[in-house]
Amino acid sequence: MKKLIAGALGALLAVGMTACGSDSGNGGGTTDGGRVALIAKANSAEYWMKVKEGAEAAGKELGVEVTFNGPDTESEGDKQLNQLQTAINDKPLGIGFAPQDGAQDGAPRLMDDAQAAGIPVVVFDTPLAGSDVPLATVASDNEGMGAQAAEKLVELTGGEGKVAIIAHGEVGTAAARRDGFRDYIEQNAPGMEVVDVQNGESDPAKSRDKAQGILQAHPDLVGFFGTDDDSTIAIADEVDAKGLHIKVVGIDSSPDVLTLLTEGKIAGVIVQNPFNMGYQTVELLVNASKGEEPTEKNIVSESIWVTPDNIDSEEVQQVIG
The missing domain is CATH 3.40.50.2300 (Response regulator)
Structure with a gap:
């Protein structure tokens, strides 16, 4: 487990300082390098805010703007599909999408729309059934x-x-x-x-x-x-x-x-390591916008077992802190 987590923690350490300085709004890392749009399952829970921090940190390091959106709750599939459609209409460099359960049926059609528009898509957190369009899925096992x-x-x-x-x-x-x-x-x-x-x-x-x-x-x-x-x-x-x-x-x-x-x-x-999940998603999309496809279709974002006995350890604090 420690060896598997090492890569994720390395990314955290490498970009953690930039994450602390991210913008307070939906956008982060505004530059002239283009824009990447992430549509999460929700927009405010602690987990998704960590994904946002990682995504914005990657945006700042890679020179792109990152927008982050999602419904208020994780049970608004129709609203999330509308947000995905809006993102496609805006024609960003790439789109990251974490499908809600209620969006699983409608999302494959929108994946086809993104592909027709030449927009690379990376799915994160939750695999999307019924579509081969996404270049990769970044998710925990x-x-x-x-x-x-x-x-x-x-x-x-x-x-x-x-x-x-x-x-x-x-x-x-x-x-x-x-x-x-x-x-x-x-x-x-x-x-x-x-x-x-x-x-x-x-x-x-x-x-x-x-x-x-x-x-x-x-x-x-x-x-x-x-x-x-x-x-x-x-x-x-x-x-x-x-x-x-x-x-x-x-x-x-x-x-x-x-x-x-x-x-x-x-x-x-x-x-889980949501910060690293957000970082990896943006990194993959920026690379894809340059014609570099991922070498793996399924990318595992590693996790760690936390107990009252190890919660204060350095290894755990680097993930949950």
Whole structure:
């Protein structure tokens, strides 16, 4: 894991200082070198702001302007498709796109439009089904992260007892993480059973309601997995409110997740490197605008396991700080 993360951390160290000086608006790195447009799943969550920082840092280093847009929430597929169409109409050097679940069906047609307009596209965070147009996909190994979370939970619980999942959707990254977790348990922990899986829709209130319902039905759980920060926070808060001794693991960080980790209410989370994901996406698009296609179609953005014991380590702080 350390070797795999080294490249991502190197990019962070190399450009971290420029990220701190990025513009406060949607654009960053304004120059005469052209413009790259990124359409994220959302425009304000901590994770997406880290993607934006990395993208703008790359823009400043490579001499291009970077615009960053996205819907207010991750459940506005039609709005995101409209934003993608607007970006295509503006004819930037390249477009980075992180498809929401609700945009998966409509996006392939717009990918064809981008290709017809001669605009290179790189997909980030979440693979896009149904289109071969994107030059590359920059994403974490979501199924692998789900499996890693399961592996860690097996270690934490001894591999015996009931566990449950709250996912942040039913397709895309949520499904990959959910299935990676569930498959690992089924194949490697015969003494452990996944007794319930619920969709919290990446909504804090809905996720909390789902956690409450699961715990009412299964107060004897030994472990609980959340596929994103909202679901993990909801699980940890509900477990704590009920005074239960259940090991909580999840994927993605936020200030609230890190606080709950420090307090020991979350046993561990797998943290992606969104800064490096944004940086890589812009770098690939700038290269593509110069006729340089990526050597790989699928580019893995590495992640790291964070616990109360290692949260203050230099390696972790370089990713979450």
